[in-house]
Amino acid sequence: MSDTLATxxxxxxxxxxxxxxxxxxxxxxxxPNQTLSLSDLRGRPIIxxxxxxxxxxxxxxxxxxxxxxxxxxxxxxxxxxxxxxDGAWCHAAFAEQxxxxxxxxxxxxxxxxVAQRYGVYRPQDGTTExxxxxxxxxxxIRWSYVSPVGINPGADGILAALEALQPQATQGxxx
Amino acid sequence: xxxxATPVGAHDHSEGPADAPVTLVEYGDFxxxxxxxxxxxxxxxxxxxxxxxxxxxRHFPIVESHPxxxxxxxxxxxxxxxxxxxxxxxxxxxxxxxxxxxxxRHYGAALGLDAEALQAAFDGRYDAHIRADFMxxxxxxxxxTPSLFIxxxxxxxxxxxxxxxxxxxxAAGSRNI
Numbered sequence: 001m002s003d004t005l006a007t008x009x010x011x012x013x014x015x016x017x018x019x020x021x022x023x024x025x026x027x028x029x030x031x032p033n034q035t036l037s038l039s040d041l042r043g044r045p046i047i048x049x050x051x052x053x054x055x056x057x058x059x060x061x062x063x064x065x066x067x068x069x070x071x072x073x074x075x076x077x078x079x080x081x082x083x084x085x086d087g088a089w090c091h092a093a094f095a096e097q098x099x100x101x102x103x104x105x106x107x108x109x110x111x112x113x114v115a116q117r118y119g120v121y122r123p124q125d126g127t128t129e130x131x132x133x134x135x136x137x138x139x140x141i142r143w144s145y146v147s148p149v150g151i152n153p154g155a156d157g158i159l160a161a162l163e164a165l166q167p168q169a170t171q172g173x174x175x
Numbered sequence: 176x177x178x179x180a181t182p183v184g185a186h187d188h189s190e191g192p193a194d195a196p197v198t199l200v201e202y203g204d205f206x207x208x209x210x211x212x213x214x215x216x217x218x219x220x221x222x223x224x225x226x227x228x229x230x231x232x233r234h235f236p237i238v239e240s241h242p243x244x245x246x247x248x249x250x251x252x253x254x255x256x257x258x259x260x261x262x263x264x265x266x267x268x269x270x271x272x273x274x275x276x277x278x279x280r281h282y283g284a285a286l287g288l289d290a291e292a293l294q295a296a297f298d299g300r301y302d303a304h305i306r307a308d309f310m311x312x313x314x315x316x317x318x319x320t321p322s323l324f325i326x327x328x329x330x331x332x333x334x335x336x337x338x339x340x341x342x343x344x345x346a347a348g349s350r351n352i
Contacts, residue, residue, distance in 0.1 A: 061319065062318070062319075064237055064239065064240050065237065065317075065318060065319060067239050068237050068238070068239060068309075069313055072310065072313065098239065098240065099239040099240075100239075151318070151331065152318035152319055153318065154177065154313070154316040154317060154318035155313050155318075156177060156180075156313065156314055156315065156316045159313065159314065
């Protein structure tokens with residue numbers, strides 16, 4: 001496509017979209033025969049968690065950790081979406097083996113296209129950054145964070161961002 | 176830099192003096208193999224530091240990955256209420272390959288725990304405490320198990336005895352400035 005010719009992947013700087021930017025819309029496979037569109041989830045906070053690959057060899061890995069924290073995310077009515085360049089069948093096997101109870105999206109074809117639009121593709125590796133986005137109910141990114149790719153960022157930043165989305169009335173709005 | 180969100184207090188299980196210059200907090204899961212690997216290392220660190228270190232264990236069971244981790248944490252709490260938390264902690268890490276209910280009941284008998292008290296633990300008596308440990312860990316930036324905090328700051332370095340002792344000495348030194 002012309003835009004990729006104009007900006008060769010291997011020279012493209014990856015700068016993650018920051019707070020205030022509109023979250024690029026996408027529609028990706030969540031299972032081998034079901035797609036999920038970001039716009040379908042409008043009205044509630046979204047946690048978009050890019051991660052390099054399924055089958056990370058550590059236990060208590062990032063997706064497993066978030067799986068354990070799902071009840072806390074649900075307190076904020078937030079929907080967690082994992083996303084990597086792995087295919088839908090790979091995600092299905094990974095989710096089944098790890099008992100994951102949230103969608104894993106396949107940014108598989110064209111590979112990493114959604115990650116590129118969020119500024120978190122790693123062309124040198126062919127995978128994505130380990131990057132987190134909290135998107136509000138209006139589709140605006142309210143917080144983003146790119147972790148060193150080898151370090152699981154945990155969930156404290158996500159929870160703080162979700163808390164900041166809460167109505168401010170009880171905290172004394174600035175006059 | 177991630178910091179401990181819940182200060183160490185009377186609700187914690189700790190070994191070593193409360194006024195030790197350094198407190199090492201572990202968020203652990205009794206079924207996690209990496210915690211099992213860390214167990215003898217942390218024992219060696221405790222021996223090396225003696226009274227200069229207070230060691231605290233908090234629960235971080237990842238039960239979808241480790242089906243016995245929740246029960247094991249409940250077992251440890253039951254032992255804790257009988258004043259035997261650390262015996263239970265050690266017993267669990269020394270028998271990570273056998274953590275099914277029958278094994279836990281056997282360990283309970285070996286520690287002299289009341290069978291009914293253990294059943295109450297399995298029925299959820301301590302689940303609020305375990306969940307509070309877990310959520311405090313999440314808020315502190317725990318990103319897997321084991322996660323270690325030295326004087327309240329998450330330690331992301333190598334988990335060998337020499338590296339840990341060096342980091343603890345450094346924390347002790349900086350506190351005295």
